[in-house]
Amino acid sequence: MSNSLKASDSGLAIVDKSRQRLGWTKTSTARWWQDAHTSRATLRRFWQGDRIQREIFIAICQAVGIVNWEAIAELSHADLESIADIPTLYRDWNEAPDIESFYGRNQELAQLEEWITSPNCKLITINGIAGIGKTSLALALVDRIQSKFDCLIWKSLQTSPSLISLLNSLLNSFEQGVVQNIQQGTVQLIQQLQKRHCLLVLDGLEAIFSQAENLSYGQFIQQLSRERHQSCILITSREQPKNIEINSKTFRCLNLKGLPKKAAVELLQSREFTGKELGLSALIQLYRGNPLALKLVTPLIQSVFGGNIAAFLSQNTLIVGDRLRVILKQQFEQLSGLEQDILYWLAIWQEPVSFSRLQTHLLISVDPGMVLEGIVGLERRSLLEKWISDYEPSFTLQPLVMKIVTDELVEHTAQEIHQVVQSHDIRHFQILRTHWLLRPGTDDIAGDRILNQLGKKLWRFYGATLPEILNQILLLLKGQSPLAMGYIGSNLAILSGIDLV
Known part of the structure; x- marks a missing residue:
């Protein structure tokens, strides 16, 4: 095999997507060429499609989490013969989105990696409020652990596909024929998951919760978590799946919170802030470290207040971008009448309220069990903040909610x-x-x-x-x-x- 390699056009596109997930620039992120033990000039040559030393080529790919460098290289006939015996990974990433940047989350990534590589773990969910970074975290995780799986498939549920269409899309990834019913499709999918060590990502499960097929999806996920196979299903959703035993050996759940201050500051620095502005910490706390919310409000602070965060905070208001507003409003409209009533009371009080106090203010007497179920349902949707005291837990709403x-x-x-x-x-x-x-x-x-x-x-x-x-x-x-x-x-x-x- 030649001692030098060059990237193909399709390979450069893959690398470009991987570096975006890390929040890196093409040639200005020093960590990239430092991790690859090379120079900025060599990294530039890589992007130009020039041939560079094979070891450096591989190191550049590995620095952004790409292990199968063969998929990036433009290989000659001799190169192909030399790697013919090397097993290749199967990937279906067409539905994986591009992300602008990714900050922090080292602790969450370590926890997810520990779970996903442990024996018998078949299902992992990443749950959290809209904009909190569930999809970005899933992308970063997959980039980090892709070498541990023979097969990677990413499917987006944002288009609310029917279960049978999702099954046929998955089976098509395995080059299987079309099925006509859910039971047949589920059986064939499990057979494929038994044959391969596969990571299957279902992104945005909440999109199907308002559908009549909600129950079918729930049963489908339960079956995937219970059947014997050697694969793992990673789900992102604003809601936790119902009726599955969380934190068992086969099912783990990560409730994603906002970015810690250090990571949130890094995000704001990428939005033309210095990180030393007055009111920076208060802004991060106001939005609870929600990455999307911070990204949506910063252009307004820059354009209207000239980057003066303290001046914005002095208005004593909270700006919710149209994108987040639509998502949160849709989520609110999908709640039951009792769940909406609970949220209304918490909005009126604007402070943590205990269950017993909430119960006494309901005009019509409601079974305490139903009220508890309502609170549990709202918690499962990441709409509540819980405050623990010496007496009993109290609940309030996240500022965005x-x-x-x-x-x-x-x-x-x-x-x-x-x-x-x-x-x-x-x-x-x-x-x-x-x-x-x-x-x-x-x-x-x-x-x-x-x-x-x-x-x-x-x-x-x-x-x-x-x-x-x-x-x-x-x-x-x-x-x-x-x-x-x-x-x-x-x-x-x-x-x-x-x-x-």
Whole structure:
């Protein structure tokens, strides 16, 4: 074999994707050529497609996590004969996304690698709120451990494929024929997982949770975790799969939190900040180290506030980019009525609330078991923050979730008032009947965040006629039972008393 190699065009594309996952530049990241024990000039020659020393070529590939350098090289006939006996890995990465950068997560990567390389581990899930970096972490993990598997397949579920279409796509990766039913497809897939030591990545499982096929997917995942095979399935999702025993020998679950401060600072430095700005730590804490949220808010801070983070924070607001807003709003709309009620109460209180306190504020008596199930469901979706005290756990909302739920609360209550004004039927009141909007312990009613936001929204629509309209609605409550009125009268009376001019 020749002692020099050059990269093919397709090989350079693979390397380009791998370096993007690491957050490296093509030729300006010193660590790259240092890890490869070469020079920047040689790395540039590599990108130009020039022939370079074979050992250096391999080292450049390995530095970004590519073990099968043969897939990168443009090999001659003699080269191909020399490596004919070397086993090759099968990869189906067409659906793996590109990522802009990746920071930190060393502890999570080490934990995932320990699990995925342990005997009998068949299923691993990475769960977390939208934007927290689940897909990026999965890509970094696969780059790190790819040499330990004979087969790597990445499938994105963001298009919400039916289970039968997913099975046929997977079987096509194994060059198997089309199947007509789920049972047949699952059996054939497991047979392939038994033959090969395969890593199968299912990215974005939450996309199918609103489908009628949710149950079929759940049963499919359970079967993959229970059947005997030598492969591992890695799932990313905003929700934990139901009815699977977590942290057993076959199933492990990583609940992904925000970036630690050091990694978050590195991310912000890549967005034209120095890392020494006043308010930097507070900004990271406000967004709980959510990488996507930080990336979405930084352009606004740069353009509107000239990069002055403290000036942005002084506005006492939280900006949620359109991309995150859409995702979180969709997730909220998929919740049960009780789960939405719990989130509304937590948004109103704006502080950690215990289960017993939450239970006493529900207008209609609900089985405590159902309330507990609601809290567990919200935790499983990474929408809650838990606070542990000496007495009992308390729950509140992540700031991003608090913002979305507050906006939903204001929007829906305003709609309820519009409907009652038009119909003169108080049965349209739902949230205003079951939720007391005034935050407990509030002295400055006009300064109450939710009531003030709702009042201003109504004022923009009704103008100076708002007090009269609210009084007319109050007249509709005369003669109504206490249960029918609930909190309606108290909420409208407070809104009538707020000076919004």
